[in-house]
Amino acid sequence: MSELPSRLTAVTLGARDMPELRRFYRGLGWEELPSSDNNWAGFLLGGVLLALYPVEELSAEAANGAPAPAGWSGLTLICNVDRREQVDSAFAAAVAAGATAVEEPVDRSWGGRSAYIADPEGNRWEIAWAPGVQLDARGALIALGG
Template identity: 30%
Template sequence: MKIETITLFVEDLPPTKKFYQDVFGLEVVFEDEVSAVVKFGDLMINLLQAAEADELIEPARVAGRDSGSRVLLTIAVEDAHAVCAELQRHGVTLLNGPIDRPWGRRTAAFADPAGNIWEIAQELPGA
């Protein structure tokens, strides 16, 4: 088994798609009026207008951006400080970090324009 696609619900598709293209350098592999799919290695990320998501998850409801985060997506990196500097060059504001964690990782977190939280994580020597 492997995860093929993660769908993220977004309120404003154009700036969120631009974020994934500019910050992560991802290619759009599919796009229509309500979604854009970007390729992240072997994983696809479907950016879907939140208003279109209800039918996919009913009877559950789509939570609003201000409801709080329910997911943290982690990317393994070699140098957290260098990646944080690159993120900041792209205008990304870090939520926290880099922080050396007791479980042997140096992490930093940031949000995309839709409020989805991403983390970079560097394995520390001896961990």
């Protein structure tokens, strides 16, 4: 292969407290892969793997041992929902599972509706509904726009 394929197969979050982060994502009702433990954990989400890996080990591999940034990294993960009203119910469910409310659900100037939460380690998630977004049966994004 002479080029990088245009695909995203996994997102890895460096975890400072693996047991707590695993507990949070299981608390959302997400099924953890059977091979998961406190050295590595995975959740298959609509065709993309959400991986959790101890931050020190991830830093050694991906950042030449540089320390992980404190606070928000500037990265936001997005979970699109099928209908506008699902933003509110998904937001409430995430907060009930232990997420921190960052921004309550609001209608956006771009025509959609979204809210922001943070997991126990501050990783930001946007829960969004956007006109024209099409998801397949797994929840994978298959089209964007009208």
